[in-house]
Amino acid sequence: MRQKRSGTPVTMASKGKKPATKKKRRRRLPIWQKVIISLVIAIVFTIVATGGILYALTIPLFDPSKLLQPPTLPTVVYDRYGKVAFTIQPTGIQRVALDKIPKYLQQGLIATEDVRFYQNHGFDIRSIFRSVVNDIFHHGNLQGASTITGQLAKIVYLNDNRSLKYKIEQVILSIQIDRYFTKNQILDMYFNNVYFNGSTPGIENAAQVYFQKNVSQLDLAQCAMLAGLPQAPTEYDPYLHPHAAILRRNVVLQQMAKYGYITQQLALKTEALPLELAKTPGIIADGVPAAYVWYRDNLYQEANQIGIGVNRLLQGGLKVYTNLDPQIQYSTYEQFKNPANFPPNMDGNEAQGGAAFLNPSTGGLLAIVGSRPDTYQVGGFNYATQTERSPGSSIKPLVVYGPAIDSGAYNGDSLLYDGPLDIGGYQPHDWAWHPTINNRVTLRNALAESWNIPAVWLLQQIGIQNGLAFGERAGLTFSNRDFSHLDVALGDIHPGTNPLQMADAYSAFDNNGSRIPAHAIEKIVTDQDNTIYQASNAPIYVMKPSTASTMVGLLRNNVVNGIAELASVAGHQVAGKTGSTAFVPYPNAYSPGDADLWFSGFTPHVVGAIWEGFPTPGIHAYVPNWVGGSALPAKLFSEILTQGLIGRQGGSFLAPVNVSPSPSVTPLIQGFTGQFNRALQGVVLSWKPVTDLNVHYLIFRGAKGETSITNNNSIGDVTQTSFTNMLTVPGTYTYQVVAMDRSSNAIVGKSSIINVKIG
Known part of the structure; x- marks a missing residue:
């Protein structure tokens, strides 16, 4: 049976007409086509929505106990050996009562996420219809139409995907939540379940991470910043993207002014304020060992990629079997703590780093560290997986x-x-x-x-x-x-x-x-x-x-x-x-x-x-x-x-070290001789051919006593087994011939070095 609603909706200012905005000129449809298309959309939408609602009502998804009593079983993460590595406590929430959450924060959220929260029944038909029409007539991206209740349903009950079935289930769950709970209960549960920080749910956690304050101590500017985060917690993270966070905060302030929660003057005054964050992010204790926090964060990222969703992990009751190697993970963590392993700080800037280790035969992630440990923040930037640098x-x-x-x-x-x-x-x-x-x-x-x-x-x-x-x-x-x-x-x-x-x-x-x-x-x-x-x-x-x-x-x-x-x-x-x-x-x-x-x-x-x-x-x-x-x-x-790898067998590669062949291995070109021929006015060189017929010969000359004459440019490149160096300047010269395979350009033979005297 539906409980009586408690609390009263916050009064909103009367709406004035929006000022006209200049739009880019685009081809317009005739009015009669727009009317027909609108009617068709309305009819189709009504049929689909009605059929979807009737269909989804037959699916027994709604369990109010998940909202009233979060599961007590944690999600248990196992390492590659089947031993417990760490546990993820259900939702990790520091619950806070609605009456401890500042009115500014409640109002900012409603003004930004769901302005008809107190009037709708869990979903907003006008927002849904408007987003469809906008997409058709203006060829834009489909606008969001999720209500506060719908977002709560998604977080607690659904995996994050975009299928039609998912959308229908979200609407039906929203209706059922709205029927079962009062608006203030819904708002309370929203603040305690939704992500205001990249990987940690709950408004109290977010207040601790960004301001190191209890949520009840936040001022208007801080409330507005937090109210703008649920739409994209990572993109608006004030530590990672401070400019985007300020812009988003100011959007919230303008929405609050628009709907009468604050004056326009107060909004403008607050917009001029800096973010006023804590100097370093607050740490939320969740029981995960410090050496494992990057592996935990990567699990969250991977859970989203494989369609399970981080929210499902945080709901508890799962066993997650991983490739984590505790010994390599701890070693990586300890070595990342040592400043001697990194470039020195420069003018107050600290060098960063990231490392990842895999099992090559399985692809399993053995260890990962995504930053220097002293700069780690929950859900922060991971230099092992997110950086984009030239290799x-x-x-x-x-x-x-x-x-x-x-x-x-x-x-x-x-x-x-x-x-x-x-x-x-x-x-x-x-x-x-x-x-x-x-x-x-x-x-x-x-x-x-x-x-x-x-x-x-x-x-x-x-x-x-x-x-x-x-x-x-x-x-x-x-x-x-x-x-x-x-x-x-x-x-x-x-x-x-x-x-x-x-x-x-x-x-x-x-x-x-x-x-x-x-x-x-x-x-x-x-x-x-x-x-x-x-x-x-x-x-x-x-x-x-x-x-x-x-x-x-x-x-x-x-x-x-x-x-x-x-x-x-x-x-x-x-x-x-x-x-x-x-x-x-x-x-x-x-x-x-x-x-x-x-x-x-x-x-x-x-x-x-x-x-x-x-x-x-x-x-x-x-x-x-x-x-x-x-x-x-x-x-x-x-x-x-x-x-x-202490205590582990080293193993061997099947391939030996690919080293340069020693002189005794490189075939020696036999019969290499040379002498000055006064009639030809040059040094005549000759040698016996190598067994490889597909060769050419490079001839090198050096000064007396020079032993690395192949470092010089060659003086000849021939296919026959003789060469005349046109030279009459008196002196002693060194010569060497090198045989090259034509197809591979590899050395297939070298002669010894000989000395030839002129004059």
């Missing part, structure tokens, strides 16, 4: 070297061009001088030392389309503009990437060429042991297994013999790639440091990626060159897994 050279295996090897035309010994390069005006440069073989380096060395010019040249050779298609199969995303510039070889992608995505992409190297998309949740079971979600774990083909094996060997060489040596983990084989992006303050050409630092790597059983940098790079927020660049995240990777 620098850590992208090279995914869009250059991986696809090149997968094409079958290249291997570790292939020589890549490494000289002056100008491609349509684009002139890449390298970060340091280095020796080459006739302006060429091996693919192995180009990757190990992260040279830029060979990567750009090779991407042009294989084609941007092919390179980025490989990256897309690995899970990276690219904009249309990325397919039109070779800078993508060096990490210039849009909008950017994050550690979770990079770890996911690298997992294909560590999983025989396929990847299983990264995920935290394996299974969700109700308290009645009904499975409501099961991860599919279907593998996605990225590359041939032989390509993956070759890349593992090459990336191992990066750590064993290249610039990623600080990523080594005692007792475990490690492969990986560093990356960084230069910070170049406009209009200077000189870079005083880096904007982004990366390491992406893996052991046989764990793959991870780490990003470090400042949230907004600038002249007072960059990583100086003296800090050591991408050595920082490489070392952090080592520190995390050194502790995180």
Whole structure:
């Protein structure tokens, strides 16, 4: 039986006519067409609504006890070993009575979310009809038409989706709630169940997070800010988006003035005030260990993505089986607390970081940390999943070297061009001088030392389309503009990437060429042991297994013999790639440091990626060159897994380290001789052919005593087994010949160095 309503509706000022606003000129329908369309809409809407209501009334959804007595069973989260990791208490609400909530806050919510709250019966037919007509006649986005009661129904009873059945159920639940409870009871339950903060429900929690005050202590400006949050708690989060929060707060103030709750003068005076937030976000104790808060936040995000919804987790009574590895998670957390693992603060700005670790054979998320622990806030920005940054050279295996090897035309010994390069005006440069073989380096060395010019040249050779298609199969995303510039070889992608995505992409190297998309949740079971979600774990083909094996060997060489040596983990084989992006303050050409630092790597059983940098790079927020660049995240990777893998078998990669062949392994070109021929006015060189017939020969000359003469430019390139160097200047010269395979551009033979004297 319906209870008697208590309380009286707040008096509203009489409505005046809205001032005319100038609209863009658009093609108008004749009036008779509008009348006919309106009638058709009204008839169809009435039929659909009536049929939907009759249909939905037969569905036994409404259980008032869910509103009166929230469930006492928590949602239990299990780690990868089946042990309880943490629990999520039902809704996590700090309940507060309606009479303790300021009138300004109640009025601001009603004026903004549901101005006819005290007059409607749980749904607003005028708002629904108006949104449909607006969409038809003005071709705009469908306007929201959800009432306060409807929002409450969605939070407590429904998963957040947009199906027709969902909409019908929401309306019917709203009607039933309105019949069963008084308006003040509904408003009370709304304030205690709805999200005013990204991941924590309830108005008291929001007051503590943003102002570190009890809700009863809030002033008008603070009430208006909170009243504007339910529409989009994250987008209007005042810590993350202060400008948007102020604009939204001021909308609430204008709505309050419009409907007579405050004067226009008071609204304008309050709009001029700053946000007046607490200096640091208040912490809401929910029983989740500090080391696990990012994993918990990621669970909420993933629950929404898979259609279960964070609200369902917070309602309690579920068992969530995850891939959480407590040892690696705790190690990541502890290492992120150590300032020595991050760039130094600059002018009061603190560097940030994010890390994610996966099981390459399952895609399971083992550990995640989304910020420095001292800056964490509930539902705040997660640098492991939300940041969009250039990956620098850590992208090279995914869009250059991986696809090149997968094409079958290249291997570790292939020589890549490494000289002056100008491609349509684009002139890449390298970060340091280095020796080459006739302006060429091996693919192995180009990757190990992260040279830029060979990567750009090779991407042009294989084609941007092919390179980025490989990256897309690995899970990276690219904009249309990325397919039109070779800078993508060096990490210039849009909008950017994050550690979770990079770890996911690298997992294909560590999983025989396929990847299983990264995920935290394996299974969700109700308290009645009904499975409501099961991860599919279907593998996605990225590359041939032989390509993956070759890349593992090459990336191992990066750590064993290249610039990623600080990523080594005692007792475990490690492969990986560093990356960084230069910070170049406009209009200077000189870079005083880096904007982004990366390491992406893996052991046989764990793959991870780490990003470090400042949230907004600038002249007072960059990583100086003296800090050591991408050595920082490489070392952090080592520190995390050194502790995180204690007591575990190291395992071995099937692929050996792909190192440069030793001189004894490279076939020796036999019979190399040379002498000065006065009649020919030059040095005549000859040698015996190598067994590979598809070769050409590069001839190098150096000064007396020079032993690395292949670092010089070649003086000849021939297919026959002889060459005459036209030279008469007296002196002693050194010569060497190198045989190159025509198809792979790999070195297939070298001669010894000989001395020839002229004069």
